[in-house]
Amino acid sequence: MSSAPGSGQILMSPRPAVGATVSLEGVSKRYGAVVALDEVSLVVRNGEFVCLVGTSGCGKSTLLNLIAGLERPSSGVVDIGGRRVALMFQEPALFPWLTARGNIELALKARGVHRAQRAREAGQLLGTVGLADFAGARPHQLSGGMRQRVALARALAQDSDVLLMDEPFGALDAMTRDRLHEELERIVQKRALTVIFVTHNVREAVRLADRVIVLSSRPGRIVEEIAVDLPRPRSINTSDVAELAAVITTGLHDQGGEAGGRH
DSSP states (O other): OOOOTOOOOOOOOOOOOOOOOEEEEEEEEEEEEEEEEEEEEEEEEETTTEEEESSSSHHHHHHHHHHTTTSSOSEOOOOOOTTEEEESSSSSSOOOOHHHHHHHHHHHHTTTHHHHHHHHHHHHHHTTTTGGGGTOOGGGGGGGHHHHHHHHHHHHTTSSSSEEEETTTTOHHHHHHHHHHHHHHHEEEHHHHHEEEESSSSHHHHHSSEEEEEEEEBBBOOEEEEEEOSSSSOOTTTTTHHHHHHHHHHHHHHTTTBEEEEE
16 A cells, blocks of 8 residues: 555555564554654554553553554554454444344445345344344444453354454453453354453453553553463463562552553
8 A cells, every 4th residue: 555755654455464463563653742652663463363452542542543553643554464454442332223133244244244144144143142032132232341242253153353442341240251351262262263362451461362452541552561471271260370469560660551440
């Protein structure tokens, strides 16, 4: 993809990048005089689950938007190598007049799936997220956790290689969030997805991630990368998860950050 002089690039076409699914090279993003991201370089490997943590306004969501192609970098290169990308937000954003199945079928239609096949695939996806019995329910008839399951199924319907998740469980109660952690981990492993997950909850990051990326306060820069070598399956309440989360949280507090494990 070409770009004007001085502007950043988003590369969609395949190019050699051994083991890499997403690559950012010297990526900066400015909004007028405000620098949201400054010289961010990051490689996310095939099948890796990466969590981004940092203070509010440090550019985590902006980074996802750049990878998704919703925005262009002011400078630097975002390379997704021709891979398909799906983005899941904190709010489910379901169409209220459509059933759970209908919301998923809409994503399948956008992908070009034939009408006769859409109902079957939507049913399979609802089964994948544990909602096979709620295909005909409309969003107002579902709990918050169930609506997020539908949103996850809709993201999976896009048949993407990379799943971008922007605080998808931040508004849920602890028990529902824990169940969705288990569901997400199972689905990611089964489908061999690459995931980039934004969260303010450091324990959640340690619970889910292969690697935690810590961003500084604005302008967002990568200040630390922590490999999470704890065995799976993990629990958000175990001592080893809590201890590593505490170390990361201390670093965030040293920057004047607000992130932590209290959500």
